[in-house]
Amino acid sequence: MNLKKSALLILLILVIDQWSKIYIKTNFVLGESVDVFNWFKILFIENEGAAWGAKLSDIFPITDRSGKLILTIFRLFAIFGIGYWLNDVIKKKSSKTLIVAVSLIFAGALGNILDSVFYGLIFNESYNEVATLFSSEPYGGLFHGKVVDMxxxxxxxxxxxxxxxxxxxxxFRFFEPVFNIADTAISTGVGILLVFNKKAFKHHDEEASGSVEETENQESLKE
Incomplete structure (x- = not known):
């Protein structure tokens, strides 16, 4: 899988993810839900923290605003790290399985970071009202956006x-968490790495095995 195909996959996920979030944000009031099936609902919530809504301010003696800023900056560094990993596996022509998995993780992480960085600048609050895109009264600021889940x-x-x-x-309720397309992409990518681990890293294993054999052959020739 080359860079072009990886980029197209990432772009497709980002478009679907951002379209769904913008649609929900501009058509639903916070907490509003629609039953699709009895086991599937569209429920609009906003996540101000990390996974499962956890906040740094719940752990450390800092304000919610400072915790949100730290979390967003951490996510930005994570994006660069995942992007470097993706570029590396493509350059090394690793297995398609590995490239697809890393592409999914990168797309999902990027989708959620867009919310965190920009949504506080372009939307107003969703409490008791439907938010407006490019509102003149944004609810936050740069790096202080809330991730949209539905x-x-x-x-x-x-x-x-x-x-x-x-x-x-x-x-008792199963499954409790509310998530989005970006979360789904991340979970799918991680799941592929866990379930198809040997297939994903097959190319690297073969290279390592080849290097060991080459070293052993060189040593035997010296003897």
Whole structure:
């Protein structure tokens, strides 16, 4: 897989991801949901923190605004790191599986960083109103945007039986997290690396094996 094909894959994911987020942001009020199926909903929420909504301010004695800035800067460094990795595996003509996986991870990370960097500048708040694109009253600033999530799959929504210790009578819902297309791309890329690990890194393993054999042959000739 060459650079052009990788770039097209990344661009496709970014377009779908940003289109879906902008559509949700400009057509839904925060917290509004639409039932697609009984196990799939479109639910508009905004994530101000990291995965699962975690905030640095919940861990360290800093303000939410400072925590958000630090997190966005960290994500920017991560983007450069993933981009370097992607460029490296393409140059080395690694396996298609590895290049696709890294491309998905890069596209997903870039999709979410666009929200974090720019959405605070171009949207107004979504509380009790539908946001406006390129609003004259933006809700944040550069590096202080909130990531838009909307895909919700409550595959199981029930109540624990009363006889179950500790949780009896409590609500049980699976799958709880709300996510977006960018998150899906990242999870898919990581999943490919985990499930198809040997296939993904096959080219590197062959090179390493070849180098060892070449070294052994050279040593045997010297003897």
């Amino acid at each position: 895909l919700y799959f409550p595959l199981i929504d029930t109540t624990w039986p009363d006889w179950v210790p500790f949780v009896g009578g409590n609500n």
